[in-house]
Amino acid sequence: DAVGITLDSGSNTTFAGDVNLSVDKKINFGDTSGTTDRMLIRKNDDGSGEINVLSANDLILRTGDTTRLTIASGGNATFAGTVEIKKATNCNLLFTETGTHGNSRNWSIQNAGGGDGYGELAFHKGNSDDDPVSSTQVFKLDKDSNAMFAGKVYFRDVGGEYIESAQDNTLNIYSGTDLQLYGSGNGIRWDGTTIFPLQTDARDL
Secondary structure (H helix, E strand, C coil): CCCCEEECCCCCEEECCCCCCCCCCEEEEECCCCCCCEEEEEECCCCCEEEEECCCCCEEEEECCEEEEEECCCCCEEECCCCCCCCCCCEEEEECCCCCCCCCCCEEEEECCCCCCCCCEEEEEECCCCCCEEEEEEEEECCCCCEEECCCEEECCCCCEEEEECCCCCEEEECCCCEEEECCCCEEEECCCCEEEECCCHHHC
16 A cells, blocks of 8 residues: 555654645644744635744745745845846836825836836836826836936925926026036036126136
């Protein structure tokens, strides 16, 4: 007759075939109840699968006896190598904010996602608190390394100097006090009223 289960002198058990558990049954490691020193693997009755470290310690996944992924008890995950999102289209990384602040926004970084062209890496956001991410691009890098901003590009604090592309195909450059344009040694300065020529020390004026 075929041997199905072997128990050796060291209390090790060897199964010759599959080990099948009914739905919502579990394998316990450590204690069989409570959360002090216990981990379990279970197939839940809602169809989901579960690996649960109830003792509030880290969950560590290893290959080749080397740690590849650590999930801390607080929910932070640390990967030891490259994290690759690989799909034919819509390779998206989604950031969902669960707070209730009126200025909260959901964001995504997308590679060839909805509203993007192939070869474009783009940032998208929701239009209001708790809204899904919109297909409208906020910022993108295309396959030729060109960058495109949907809004103003600020320097220093918001409300200060910025550059924007207006809807009538004009370029607006705003400075709160002086606007200076110069190249190698010469340029111009506009103080809001008068245009002045600039010499080499343009940035010191």
